[in-house]
Every structure is written in structure tokens, then in C-alpha cells.
Amino acid sequence: MRDASTPDPRDTLDAVGELAALARIIPRLPESAATLLGPGDDAAVLAAADGRYVVTTDMMIHGPDFRTAWSTMHDLGWKAAATNLSDVAAMGARPTALVVALAAPGSTPVPELEAFADGMRDACAALAPGCGVVGGDLSVSSVLTIAVTAFGDLEGRAPVTRSGAGEGDVIAVSGPLGLAAEGLALLFERGVDATGAPDATAAARLRAEHPEPLSAQLAPRPPIADGTLAARAGATAMLDLSDGLALDARRVARASGVGLDLDGALLAAAGPHALTGGEDHSLMATFPAAVAEQGLPGGFVAIGRVVAAPVDAEGRAVPAVLVDGRAVDERGGWDPFAEWSGQAG
């Protein structure tokens, strides 16, 4: 791992042991303002003033989800926190607490694990102040594996689901579209050695040259506060964009039984990965037109309009994502063969 230029073999997870390593990691983790009983017992106790809590979990595994040649351990701690905070925010809730389970190779230097904890701390401080880590587990595995569970407070509001988008609502996004995918494309293209393997030196150089897309991919900054702002403003549906706008917008279209008609000129201006690029963790929400007229909350920018679900040749409504009124397939291509007979809205 690239942070440890001269790793000390006496200071690895194997040599130090899990308990001693934990004793060094835990004090670095961010504290949660919702903690009634913190680390030290078998489980933590959290306040849930609302009588409900939002809960979500996400796993990151070396290989399919990240490469240690490209991500520092600080990046990984940051991203593991940020992606989970984003799912809580997407429900319109304020993130309150995280629990983290980490399994790392025994050869991992303990300072790397400390850097991971620092990444979680820095992400919580920057994106969701007051949210912290209230518990977790550390184990040894040949494959670096990170599992984070996040909790959130609805503060008395109804959760914002994917099913509430209504005809005439304005579709808006807070955060970039396709920037993380641009970063990943750069890494696969130029963050590699002569054999095509991920390379730490090449990645570090790339990051200095293209800080925005690389940071969006390796240490994203989802607009967490905009989740509660959207809920307060009356958002009718919301999710975070993890798999690309075309796929994620389709989830809202299906759950709500509507068409989501996106503005092609705005998408084109956002760049080549705007429709298909994953991992931006931007928030997409729908707002009643009256709300949009008064000004969208936070960093939300309008990108389209909710319309009636298009009708197919047999007269069945087919919830779909459209661009300028034309259906888009799940890979984000404008489908030239799609023929919608009744394009309402």
C-alpha cells in the first residue's frame, strides 16, 4: 500500500494483534453526538429522539470495489463513510452514527489502519458533522474487506422514498454527473503500469494532474446536508446516484410509475459520462413545480421534468427514463428503435 513507503514488519496487524491495533484505531474515530453509550461494551446505545431510525449498509471489497494501488487507506475510510452517509441523506435523514467492520491482511501496517480511521473521521467532519463511529469489528483476511452500517435521524419528517414522484414535478440533482466515472476511466487508462496493472505512482501523478475527477472517484464528497434540505423543502422522491443517472432514474420512474424526462442539452454539457457514470453519490430528487419556482434548496439544479409514463404499442404504461422525450435504455443510450405512441407531458 502506497502510504507505507517503509513499512515496519514489527508494526503489522499480525505482529501487534487485533486488540492492540484496535486500541490505537478507536481513539482516532469520530465521535457521534447521538451516543448514549459508546465503545467499550458489547454494543453501543444511540439516541433515537424521533422514535424511528434510518439504517443502511454497504460493503467494499478489494478487487471489485477498489484497488489499494489507487486508493490510500485514508481514501478508503473516507469513501466507506461517504457512501453510507449518502444513502442516509437520500432518505431525507441526518446521519447520526456508523458502525464499521474491517478485515485486513495480517501484513497490513497498523499505521495504515490508523489512516483508514482518520479518513472516516475527516469524512464525517466534512460531510456530516456530529456523525461518528459507535462500534465495529476488526479481523484478519487475505482480502481487504470493509463493511459500514449507517444510521440516520428523520427529525420528525416522513422519509423521502423513490415512489413519490408525480407528473409535473421538477427533477433536480445536487452534485456532479459522471465525474467519478471520468476519474475511473482515467485510472484504467493511465493509472496503470506497462503490464496494465494498477500502479500507485501513476495514480498519484494522475491525481495531481486531474484532482477533480480523481477525488470524485477515490474520495467523493456527496452533498449530505442537501438530503435534509430537500426533505424540508418537500421533495417527493429522492435517491443517491450510485449506479449512474440512467439506471438510478429508472428506479424512481418504476417505483413512482412515471416517466422521468431529462434535458439533453444539460446532460451533454455535463460530459460524456453524465447518464451512465456510477459512483457520483450525487442526490437526485423530484420537487413539486411550486417548490422549484420558489428556488430549489441547497445545491440542487433542475435537469428535467416528471411526465406521465410513456405508453407502449399495446397501450400499457411503461415507466421509463427519457431524454428530450425519447426513451433511454439502461446503459444510457438514446434508443432509436423505441416507439412510444402516447408521449404525455
Ligand SMILES: [Mg+2]
Ligand atoms: Mg443509494
